[in-house]
Amino acid sequence: MEPILQGWEDFARSIQPSHRLMDTIELRDHAREILEEVAAELALPNQSRTRDAQGNTAAEIHADTRVESGFSIDQVVAEYRALRASVLNLWGRREKTATWFEVDDMSRFNDALDRALAESVARYSTTARQSQDIFLGVIGHDLRAPLHALSLGAQYLMRSEDADSKLIQLGSRMFNSTVRMQAILDNLLDFTRSRTGIGIPIRIEEVDLAVLSEQIAEEFRALNPGKIIKTHAEGNVSGWLDAGRIGQIYQNLIGNALQYGMAGTPVSILTREDGEEIILSVHNDGPPIPPEVKKNIFDPLRRFADGEKCTADRKNLGLGLYIVREIVLAHQGTINVSSTQDMGTTFTVRLPKSIKPTIAA
Ligand SMILES: Nc1ncnc2c1ncn2[C@@H]1O[C@H](COP(=O)(O)OP(=O)(O)O)[C@@H](O)[C@H]1O
Ligand SMILES: [Mg+2]
Structure with missing residues (x-):
């Protein structure tokens, strides 16, 4: 020995x-x-x-x-x-x-x-x-408190009546940024949570996706004046789902459509009933997603392993679609993307109207 x-x-x-x-x-x-x-x-x-x-x-x-x-x-x-x-x-x-x-x-x-x-x-x-x-x-977690302080300051500027218009504009731009940062932090937290193996926890309640999608679209319209965001609902689109999580799906998909879609073209959100399922889709025009991004679009780690660069103009962590897919899977649904030069880009999510309670812990 x-x-x-x-x-x-x-x-x-x-x-x-x-x-x-x-x-x-x-x-x-x-x-x-x-x-x-x-x-x-x-x-x-x-x-x-x-x-x-x-x-x-x-x-x-x-x-x-x-x-x-x-x-x-x-x-x-x-x-x-x-x-x-x-x-x-x-x-x-x-x-x-x-x-x-x-x-x-x-x-x-x-x-x-x-x-x-x-x-x-x-x-x-x-x-x-x-x-x-x-x-x-x-x-x-630790970034939340300082971000909250920034957000309050920005809102104060935005709403102050005696400030000049430049300050008000500055305040609203700052507020937009804090909202974006909050969304990134939420994604980060969900990402780490999903990797620890518990998956994304969901709490189901009855929710009308026509109302939910309109509400989220309205938030985006307020933050992006000048962008056209259309919503449309067909049939009975209420189901037993996790309202907050489905909201996150809309948020991520609409956020992407605004960010990556061609400027000056509208973003369309369609929510419709299909038998026992609800189909939601978010569409934007613009150049198609490059094949190397599309291949692992729901898997940021694999994209990085594949050599995707963290370029300076990258504003996000690239976790959005990963979280979206995790939420969709937790609801026993599916997600697809189609992206071509002529037809633009459409993300389509299919969700059962009510998920089996045994899995929805
Ligand atoms: N609607 C879209 N149109 C074009 N490209 C998109 C769209 N949505 C996502 N992408 C591409 O997929 C990548 C991953 O998206 P996402 O997971 O939301 O991460 P992030 O937006 O943080 O980069 C984006 O960086 C972008 O290249
Ligand atoms: Mg994104």
């Missing part, structure tokens, strides 16, 4: 983040336990793993401490590579018996180590992701 641990420690020391020097005990922390587990697996292959009181294996605990110490994931993997190399090397230097028994043992050693590695990697990414989500959640 000792020579293996020494080799591991030397290696970990050579790659540790320079801003935080660790002592020997920290560097060796779980190596001994991981090796003991590997050895136990070699002796008794079908034995169940040893876990601590919280149900964690040594490899999982090891990953947690590495996240805390600022190791990157490839450094964690490198540590395992070093451990494997060191064991195989010491093994090879021993007097060779070269029986099949040893070959068999070696492949079982590799299996056991791979399993520990897989556990460490899985834990590392979960822990890292959770801390990112918490970080995002805290930013989103």
Whole structure:
């Protein structure tokens, strides 16, 4: 055990983040336990793993401490590579018996180590992701109060009767911006919430989408004088849905249509009954969505992975449609987009009029 641990420690020391020097005990922390587990697996292959009181294996605990110490994931993997190399090397230097028994043992050693590695990697990414989500959640939450203060100030300017018209205009522009920022923060919070696995919570009540869509369109008209926003409803479009969440769907889709549609052309919102479903669609004219954006339009992370750049003129986080789709799925509905040069862009959402109460927790 000792020579293996020494080799591991030397290696970990050579790659540790320079801003935080660790002592020997920290560097060796779980190596001994991981090796003991590997050895136990070699002796008794079908034995169940040893876990601590919280149900964690040594490899999982090891990953947690590495996240805390600022190791990157490839450094964690490198540590395992070093451990494997060191064991195989010491093994090879021993007097060779070269029986099949040893070959068999070696492949079982590799299996056991791979399993520990897989556990460490899985834990590392979960822990890292959770801390990112918490970080995002805290930013989103902490920005609310100062934003609220700004919004009140802007409204005060906007409504003050003795101010000159330039100030009033400035106030209303500032207020528009705070409304946009609020929408972005709401999306951010929902995004982190949906990634923690709970999904988007919905509360159903009876809601008339003709009234709701008109109300939201009216808010947009007040904020965007000069834009034409048309609403139309057909048939009975009230259902048992989450009014606030459906409002968010309209908000995001209309906001996009105004932002990306061709200036000077109207945005049309159609809400209609179709049997047991309600169909809502938001349409704008303008150049079609480029195929590379359209491919992963509901999945911001994949778009970024695909190389979408955060250009300076980007005003939003790119989470809007992701949230819209999450809300649609939580209502057991579907969403589609069609976008061509001639027909413009239309997002279409189909929602059952009443979702099954078992899922609508
Ligand atoms: N109505 C639309 N017309 C053209 N492009 C759109 C439209 N709606 C969305 N898009 C494209 O899809 C992308 C993702 O939209 P969204 O998820 O709302 O994020 P964001 O608006 O924050 O960028 C947008 O950046 C834009 O390129
Ligand atoms: Mg958007």
